[in-house]
Amino acid sequence: MDVPAVVWWLTVIGIAGLLVFDFVFHVRKAHAPTLSEAAWWSAGYVGVALLFGVGVWFFGDAEMGVQYFAGYVTEKALSVDNLFVFLVIMSSFKVPRASQQKVLLFGIVFALVARTGFIFLGAALINTFAWVFYLFGLILLITAGQLLKPESEEGHSSDNLVVRVARKMLPASDTYDGDKLFTVANGKRVMTPMLLVMIAIGGTDLLFALDSIPAIFGLTQNVYLVFTATAFALVGLRQLYFLIDGLLDRLIYLAIGLAAILAFIGVKLILHALHENNVPFINDGEPVKVVEISTGLSLAVIIGVLVVTVIASLVSAKGRAQNAVSCARRHATEYLYVERDPVRREEIFRDLLAEEAAIRKLPEKYRARIRDEEKLMDLLRRAHAEHDSHAPG
Template structure:
């Protein structure tokens, strides 16, 4: 698939435009996202992905279109697991509901930028070392086994390396100041919990990329398709968070379904590596005549696994309500700052970034939500 530089530029520019429009239109006035709004925007992103895939089919053929759709569906399925962690992060940091959309948007944009680096590095490694498919395949099979063995591990300690770095080198206030990420108090610049939770969302998603990026490379080796599938899946993830938040607890077999998908793609990668083998200690450096899994089979398997997982989960919780996983939801109303504005400032407080009339001191507050320094 020969992708000209101008198409990469147009694609990235379109993505930036979507983010800007989201910030200027959807998030212009902070508000709690309703189910109806989330459903509309989710449909918009899904339709956009379908139209994009049809465009690939028209200009580049059915094979690449199939690879895009397989990658998109896989990334979408794997991203659902991210939502559990997002719910826990939002709850841990007590993010006011009216600001959750903005937090997700900025956090996911950060994650997409970092994933772009992963994808570029992966493409270079694959181009130079075809044997890396052995490593990808074995890693995915191991991840699948570990996921089945440990079950749904949706815990979030709030203390990963990125957050430790933020708290170590930057002063963090104890409470939110509207939607601001930075404030100036008594002449000193402070980071708010809003910035910290964005780092948490972005870094948590980056950890998920460690298995999703190798998984999609198992479906297509085209960097452009890998990147665009990730972009469509991640940009629609925010609306999915609000749309199926209540359903997440009922997907009790999600980890099993995802482990099957990861294991399947891992085996597919190993078979592909054997078919293209150039390692001298395997079959004398020649390709091994093993069957390869086509993209049509991949799409079918992924689709069936997702449907069976969802249906089986809903049947299970209907028969046994105690099986529902209890994940604490974030507060439905802002706790730290009324209607999204910072509390009134004392005369010595000088808050930057406009908007609210001031901000409280960075001390412990009964009103403030969830900064966990």
């Protein structure tokens, strides 16, 4: 599908317009979105992405449509996994919930800019060096192996290299000043934690692109489809975060599903590289006769793996236990250290009580493990003590 320059510009302007609309009408005024608000807008952005895919199918052809949808679904799934890391970073920096929208929108815009650069770099490499498909396939297979390693929240450090450099270059305050990026402390202009958390998320966005871009190039080499599938997967991610916030930790098998998808695409890339081979030390530089995996089959495998992964996670007792514990930990931390509005604090404490009730309904083996987590139990005790100290009478 040869895309005219005017279509490129209209697409870029349309995506930029969606982001500007998001900022002006939702993010500029700090607030925590309700569940219904997040649900409606998430559905709206997904609907726009699907309609765009129908347009690609109609004005291009069926193969291009399948390539777009395969790329979009893969990028969306990878984005959900990225949301978990965003959640860990924002919890580490104790970002007030009303200000989290601004952090997320920054992360989305930075990710879109960074990945656009990687997309054009990847396209240039593919057009110049056929062996790049071998490299992309190897990257995806290594990433798939990394995803299978057990990892705790502590594995996602908020104090990454970029943050440490920023702290050295500019002084930072320990407290937030609304959603401002800079404030004045002791007569000096300093960074707020809000700017630091944006820097931390920006740094992780660069790492996310290392598996995201090779994955989608494994499904289509059409730069326009790669860009639009990536962009539409990112647009609306903010609303999705607030929609599935309470379920993020429940998706315990998501990493396994993503590992399977990335490994599958990695194999697909290597098979394609063999089919187009011109590397001298492989088959004397001649193409290798191998079976290539069609894009239609790729789309079916990707959707099938994600459906099985999500269903298995939602029905898992271990998933329920992990979700209840993670939510209780976050709400206790938010109640003790982040939120100062009395009404909002009371809402958070009610959520905490509901999560503790859910924990008490878990099988004994999970409750025993939770009781052995001293830091968690101490955090919950302090939250209750804090609430009791402010109770009337």
